[in-house]
Amino acid sequence: MASIDQQPAGRPDGGLSFIPVAWLAIVMGLSAYGLVSSWRLIGDFSLPDSVFFLVYGGLTGGVVTILWGLYLLGLAFNRSARFPRHYTIWQIAIIIWLLVRQAYVFYSFAFSAEALGFTVAEIAIGLLCIYLLRNGAGADTIYANPETERPPVFVSILAALLGIILGGAIGACAGFFAGSLIADLTHMSCFEGACGFFAAFVGLGGLIVGAIAGGIFAVWRVNRRVPARAR
Numbered sequence: 001m002a003s004i005d006q007q008p009a010g011r012p013d014g015g016l017s018f019i020p021v022a023w024l025a026i027v028m029g030l031s032a033y034g035l036v037s038s039w040r041l042i043g044d045f046s047l048p049d050s051v052f053f054l055v056y057g058g059l060t061g062g063v064v065t066i067l068w069g070l071y072l073l074g075l076a077f078n079r080s081a082r083f084p085r086h087y088t089i090w091q092i093a094i095i096i097w098l099l100v101r102q103a104y105v106f107y108s109f110a111f112s113a114e115a116l117g118f119t120v121a122e123i124a125i126g127l128l129c130i131y132l133l134r135n136g137a138g139a140d141t142i143y144a145n146p147e148t149e150r151p152p153v154f155v156s157i158l159a160a161l162l163g164i165i166l167g168g169a170i171g172a173c174a175g176f177f178a179g180s181l182i183a184d185l186t187h188m189s190c191f192e193g194a195c196g197f198f199a200a201f202v203g204l205g206g207l208i209v210g211a212i213a214g215g216i217f218a219v220w221r222v223n224r225r226v227p228a229r230a231r
Contacts, residue, residue, distance in 0.1 A: 017137070020087055020130075025073070028069040032062070066215070067157055068090055073220070074222075075143075079145040098122055163217055167215060169207075178206070
């Protein structure tokens with residue numbers, strides 16, 4: 001008799017269905033970097049209206065991207081059969097957001113070939129990821145685990161927030177300590193605070209890495225596959 005958890009027969013995709021997961025992590029990392037870069041502008045009401053809406057729109061989009069992405073990573077790590085469909089919805093939303101943001105930048109500021117190139121590249125990679133997860137592409141042989149006793153989405157979001165906060169704090173402290181240690185061991189000059197800026201820069205990197213790692217671990221922890229109860 002066939003096992004209940006037997007994966008559906010199909011042609012393997014050669015590991016290509018893992019590319020969307022890698023791209024998801026990259027997009028989350030870019031969003032985290034954007035949040036950190038724009039954080040100092042929060043509360044600055046002297047900004048022109050066009051810049052104000054761009055900054056706060058970017059902050060909102062970054063937060064949504066990271067939280068939604070953490071939920072998707074939880075599905076991917078558990079090889080959930082729901083991952084391809086949910087990822088496709090997320091990717092379409094990201095593409096729409098990129099188009100709206102680019103149109104706003106062109107209308108409110110000026111044309112930039114570099115910015116347009118980055119946007120086109122992001123959209124092209126997103127479309128490729130959607131194509132790799134399409135029906136019949138072999139992704140269903142990878143993401144085939146049935147859903148069994150998953151926690152509510154709210155629990156995943158709450159765990160992600162706690163993981164981001166704790167991971168970011170630990171990463172920032174570890175990064176700052178490592179930066180200070182490297183500055184001391186290399187006898188880095190502290191003229192005009194150079195060694196302090198270096199330690200702060202390493203600490204910032206540790207904060208980003210720690211926040212992402214903490215959020216991913218928290219979502220994975222609460223979404224671990226729980227065996228179905230025996231009847």
